[in-house]
Every structure is written in structure tokens, then in C-alpha cells.
Amino acid sequence: MPRAVGARGKVEQAAIELFAAKGIDGVAIAEIAAAAGVSQGALYRHYPSKEELAWTLFSAAYLRTGAELDGIAAEHVALGARIDGMVRHFCALYDRDPALFRFMLLAQHGLLPRIAAGQRTPVDAIADVVAAAVRQGEIGQIDPFAATAVIMGILLQTAVFHIYGRVTGSLAARAPALAHAATTAVAALAAASA
């Protein structure tokens, strides 16, 4: 058998796709190694365990997304523009790599608790945007996390429906409408919560 080289990169893509398709527990290390074209042993040079492999992939993607959302928020001032930018980013992320997106959706249930307090997550990025809008008087008093749940829920559930074929086509095409719906919903939530 020819000797494989550069296991690390090949493993990541294979692992994310398999995890997304079958869940972390549903994928055997042997499958990942086979899909990546490396030996099982080689995998362990780069990741100390399957659990750690999943965690590394999840936290990297999750925190990177958080940082990207922070960057997008910094480019705009108004709440509507900020939400619009973030929604577009999410949709583009989904369109570009649906497997990664699905992996994050699946993996969060087991791995979110391992995210250390103080890390910049997507939730924090969105919540901070809402909090800023409240401070600026753009919307009424509201718990930023309650509003974040609304924004993320609209986005994530649309992505879930796309995965199951309930909605089709690129999410990017839906981004403007989703952003508008999210912004409106947050304002409505703030009004109704008062």
C-alpha cells in the first residue's frame, strides 16, 4: 500500500462529512481513515482521540464563525444592516459547505458545554449586536439572548428544512427575506416583551 502523506488535511474534510451524515457516535474511526485514505494509526498522530477530533473540528468552526460575525457587525452600524450582513454570511456559509453546517448543528448538543465561558461564539456576536441596538434606542428593552434565539432560530430552522428538502434552492437567495423577517421579529419581540 502506498504511504499516505499529510494525513491531517485529508482527515478533516472526511470527518466532517461523515459526522454530518451519521452523527459523531455513528461514525467509526476506521471509516474516517478509509475515507481520508490514511491508516487508523496515522489519525492518532494528529488527534488524540475521536472525541478530541470532533471537538477540534467543532470548536474551530464554531469560534471562527463567531469571529466572522463579529467582523461583519463591525462593518455596519444600524441593527438592520448588521442583521442583514450576518444572515447573508450564515446563508453563504451554508451554501458553501452544507456538511460543515450540518455537522455544527448536530455536534452542538454534545459539545457546546465544552465551550469555555468568555469565548466569542456566534451567539455572543449576535447578542452583542442586539444589546447595542437596545442601548442606542433602536429597539425597546429586551433580553439580548431571547432576541438572539429568534434570529438564530429563523436561520437555523430554515437550514434544517433545507437539509430535509422542505425548502430548496440556495439559501443566499433567501437571505434578504430572512434578514427582514428576523429584524422585524426582534422588534416585535421587544415590543411584546415590554
Added chain:
Amino acid sequence: MPRAVGARGKVEQAAIELFAAKGIDGVAIAEIAAAAGVSQGALYRHYPSKEELAWTLFSAAYLRTGAELDGIAAEHVALGARIDGMVRHFCALYDRDPALFRFMLLAQHGLLPRIAAGQRTPVDAIADVVAAAVRQGEIGQIDPFAATAVIMGILLQTAVFHIYGRVTGSLAARAPALAHAATTAVAALAAASA
């Protein structure tokens, strides 16, 4: 309906709680049997396999919820009232049995594909309510599933945030505001999608 009496009931409750806490793959049959106070062998008298146990619990809860939402829709006429009723029902469901709710959230990723086409799911109940509203001219033309994603996303992500402690208190208290946000968001989505 939930007859929490006898071996079968004890197994169901134990299984749902363990599945919700650790995922289906993360729970051993031995654990369920021990938690339910029955032998492993006895478990197989009622369910032919672990997969089938999980499937039975999931589909029963999922389809029952669909039927309940259908019933709520039938009690109201206006879109706003129907959404309000359904949101209240969801919130009450979560407050009453968070483990069951979390189990459904977790299990859907693996089990939703097994739901036969034509079954009345929560998704269908909500989508039909939206479709009726479109037919009645209450809101503009819109893909009912896209709207359903918005409604369910707002609800489910709020529940997820409650699970992780990002929002606290009973969801029932938040139901009116969530219903208002969902109704508004659907209208906004319809307007923006036109």
C-alpha cells in the same frame, strides 16, 4: 394518554430521560433497564431493538404533537390566533416535559427520515395553517414551509437556549411574545418574498 404505570411506562420514561441527556447512541440498553427497574431481557419483550425503542418513542411523541397542533388549529380561525395557540401549546409541552422535548430535538436528526410521507407531523400542521392564511388572503403569497421554518425556529431555538441556560423561567410566560414575534415574522417574510 401517557400511562406512566407498569413496566412499559417506566421504561419509556427512563429511556426518554436518558436519551435526552446522552443521546441515543450514548445510552446502553443496560442503563435503561437499570433505570426502569426491569431486566434487560424483559425490555426485549416490548421492543425488538434499541433502535426500535427510540423510534417508537420518537414517532409517538412527534406524531402526537402533530395531531395536537391540528386540534389547536381547528379551534381558531385567524392566523394570529392559530399561531398563538400553537406556540402556547409548544411552550406548555416544553415546560411540562423538557426531557421529552430535548429528546425530540436530538432524535429528529436520525429519525425524521423514517417518518412516512403523508403522516401528520407538527411541520404539516403549521404549514397547513400558513397555507390557509395565504388562501384567505391574510398574508401574501409565501412558501408554507419557509414560513413554518420561521415559526418553528423561533420556538425551538428559544427552547434550545433554555436548555443551555441562556434564557430562564417558564416558556409559557414567553409564549405571547413569541407568538407575536412569529406572526409578525411570517408576515414580514411573506412581504419580503413577494
Added chain:
Amino acid sequence: MPRAVGARGKVEQAAIELFAAKGIDGVAIAEIAAAAGVSQGALYRHYPSKEELAWTLFSAAYLRTGAELDGIAAEHVALGARIDGMVRHFCALYDRDPALFRFMLLAQHGLLPRIAAGQRTPVDAIADVVAAAVRQGEIGQIDPFAATAVIMGILLQTAVFHIYGRVTGSLAARAPALAHAATTAVAALAAASA
């Protein structure tokens, strides 16, 4: 394959013989299971791990031997008689079950540190006999453990030589001479240590 019954007993003898022949690390669980005629899985119903299996077997044999030596010491009064009884017991033990003896010799290096302080080991039984003799004035002042090393060394090394074929025949036949040598050596050590 016919279903095996009563794994526990069959496993013990097989494990001790294999451990004695190849060392604990040198024996695979599969070998033990095969030699015992049970499945690998059955083994784990009785012992939580290979390490624990070895430990259970070792500590049981080691502590039982300690108790037996205590019993023998109680049957005699004079140091010579006590040493004679204990040496005979050791030799009979070796003759009856050389594999168990060899297992104890091998396993002590890794497992002795796990013996909790305060347990009655063979070392303690012998050391107490020496200490009593010192108190009675039968021999001169001496560190009981230093004397115990002499007694045990004479015995154990003879057993080792028997294992390697350097000495042959039953050890029981050598017991009186070994006991005499041990008693004399202890007295000499006490005299020389003064």
C-alpha cells in the same frame, strides 16, 4: 457454539496458568477466554478489566497465604517450630500449584504496591514470628524484616531454581533442610547484626 456456563471458576485457573507462563502483559484476554472455554465478553461480567482480574487473583492468593502462615504460627511456640511449619507450608503450596506460585512471584513486582497497609501479608506473618522470638529472647535483637528477607529469600529462590530446573524433585522433601537453614541463618544474622 454451545453456551458456556460458570465462567468465573474456569477463568481463574486458565488465567493463573497463562499469567505464570507468559507474564500478565504477555497474555491477551482472548487467550484466557479461549483457554477457559468462554467468550471474551463473559469474562468482563466477572472482572471489570484484565488488570483487575490479575489483581483479584494475586491479592486473594497473597492474602490467603498470609492468613495461612498466621494460622501455622499460632500452632507452635518456638521460633524453630514456627519457621519449620511455615517452610513446610510454602513447599507444599509450591508442590501443589507451581503455576500459582510462579504467578505470585511474577505479579508481585507490579501488584505489591496495591496491597493496602495493614493487610496481613506473608511478610507480616513471618516478621511477627521473628519479632516474637526477639521479645522472648530466643534470638538477639534484629530487624524483623531483615530476618524475613532471609527466610523468604531462601525459600523463594529455591522455588525459582526449581522453576528453571536447577533443583528438582518435590520441595516438600527439601523443607526440613530449608527450615533448618533458614532458622540458622536468622540466628546468624541476629548475631552478626548486633
Added chain:
Amino acid sequence: MPRAVGARGKVEQAAIELFAAKGIDGVAIAEIAAAAGVSQGALYRHYPSKEELAWTLFSAAYLRTGAELDGIAAEHVALGARIDGMVRHFCALYDRDPALFRFMLLAQHGLLPRIAAGQRTPVDAIADVVAAAVRQGEIGQIDPFAATAVIMGILLQTAVFHIYGRVTGSLAARAPALAHAATTAVAALAAASA
């Protein structure tokens, strides 16, 4: 990467210490390489396998000890003097390098059978001294190996007790008493075996 120099010596010391602490099977080649500051690959330039490394270290130390004991025996004539010299040598060896001593104690169980017949081992050196004494009429007729077991047992078990902390201080300080005990024990064994 810094290129390792004098690899061989560093590997030997590291290997002996690790083997002594954890047993041959309990030490990974990677550990030895790391402790010695060389690469795993470099290790295989000097030793064809881990087994061979352990064997080389054991046989070298074991046969060297045999030769040293032969030399000591040649310096003396009387049995007592010879035993005294050999015991002192053993004790000094232990005091100087307890890890090497412990390694030999551990490794003998697996490696002694590989020592070719006719090699001069410590056992042979001592047995020859006893045989000469018998020939000279210094002690009664006795199997030289039985006597060697007594001498070595007294020594080795004392060393084992030192390893486990049952006896403390330098063994050299105990050498005269141990030599006296060993000489006396051999004479007693010869008398009792007659």
C-alpha cells in the same frame, strides 16, 4: 532538530531505568527514545527490536556480573571469604545502580531461558565456589545449586525488600551480616541434607 550524539549510552541508561520502573512490556519504544533524546528511528539503527534491546542489556549485565563474581572468587580461597567477597560485590552493585539491579530481577523471568548453556552466569560462579568447598571438605556434601539458591535468595530478597522500603539504608552496610548468614545457612543446609 538537534542531532543526537552518543545515542547508544543514553539509550541504555534510559531503557534500563524505564524497564526497571515499569517492566519491559510496560515501556513503549517511543518513551525510551524520548527519555534518551533520540528519534525512534535512530533507536532501530542500534537495536533491531525492543526485545533485542532488552535482551542485550540484560545479558550484558547478567554475564558481566557472572564474570565479576568469578574474579572475586579467584581472589580468595576459603568459602567464607569467597562468599563474603561476592556478597559485598552484590551489595555494592545494588547501591551503585538500583535500577539496573531491579531490571535484572524483573527481566530474568522472561530472559533467563535465552542464556545459552555454558555461559558463566552469577549462578555458575556461586555454584562453583560451593562445589570447590565441598571438594575441599569445607562443608558437607550438598547440591551446589541448592546452596546457591540459599545464598542468592538471602541477597536478592533483601534487595527486593529494600526496593519496597521494608529495609532501608545502604546494602553495603548489611553485607558482612548477610555474608555471615549466607555462609552459616549453607553449612546448615549441607548438614541437614546429609
Added chain:
DNA sequence: AATGAATGAGTGTTCATTCAT
């Protein structure tokens, strides 16, 4: 000649499922 990534056979362990009692 030295490095360390890659290999792959083997290990201990788990667990859904079966079945004798």
C-alpha cells in the same frame, strides 16, 4: 545518517442481542 509520520496488526473493552434456566 537521522528523523518522525505512517503503517497495520493486535489489544482491551463495550454492548446489542440471544437464550438456558
Added chain:
DNA sequence: GATGAATGAACACTCATTCAT
């Protein structure tokens, strides 16, 4: 019928050894 011991096919992981660089 109920029990829980037994099964056996995975599985995650280790590690002595090889070899491209």
C-alpha cells in the same frame, strides 16, 4: 414469563516497526 449470564461482532486505541524525506 422473567432473569441475567453468555455471546460475538464491533470499536477506539496502542505501538513495534518501516521508510520517504
